[in-house]
Amino acid sequence: MTRLKGNLVSTSIPWSPRRLFIAAMLAAVSVGPAYAGETQGLLAEGTRWQTPYYVIDSNKPGPTVMIVGGVHGNEVAGAKAAEIIRHWVIVRGKLLVVPRANAPALLADKRCDPNEPTETRDLNRNFPCKGGLYKPRGAAAEALWQLTERTKPDWLVDLHEGIDFRKTSKSTGGSIIGTNSEEVVRIAKIMLDAVNATIDNPKQKHVMLMGPARGSLARAAWERLQAKAIILETCRKDPLDVRVRQHELMVHLLLTNLKMIDQPVPARPLRRNIPSDDSTTNAPRALGWRPASIPPPAFVVCRSGHILLCESEEFW
């Protein structure tokens, strides 16, 4: 198991008392071994794209599902949702989560890493595809693609956002972009029904689209690995907590249909069972902190002030 090397904190903006409190609380919780069913690793270790990934293995036969967030840095709902999802308890199969696939872009609060050359700037156009790239382009895409190939996911779900609602614009906000598979279409319809049941305005209801863009991770996973691949696109005109919740709801439906999860979608980030005799922590349970035997997450404060990763319930 590779240990995380510490918290990633942007110091480019002033820290409010609230952020300082959170940082102090994180520092107060000592790092210990990970949850027994979880392994952690670092993608693109030692580079500016270094970012953690998490493998939650039920140790029971079942599908492998890969969830990716933060491929585009200004689409923070996916990164936040993935960070929540990685804490879910699964009862069969394996879950691999990469919450922040494009760490420099998330820190910059931009779609793409501003320091990346133009030809490789958009991470989600750098993956192999028929009639296009034969192999991934750029270090970030290479690292993520190698992990995807090693994982051989049955399902890959990439969490994104659009700037406007698809029903009234050309943006992909409020859509599910599927690949050519009966099972993908079946699950996407279940997701659409569920998410649209929470939306009153007919112009803001989510719709189904087909065919992820060439060079996207979802398209590569579908074409090269025969994964059932799907992109979930929330709309940035909705409040952030709504968008995070929509991602959660849709991923939860997939995992429920695959019988990988047997609990309702949690009202709060669901934490794994904590041994009742754990006495190694003074962490305030009222705030939902993990005990000392489970490491605290890294957290990132991007330039717009979003705290991307923080387990305090205050932020959800």
Ligand SMILES: [Zn+2]
């Ligand atoms: Zn995107």
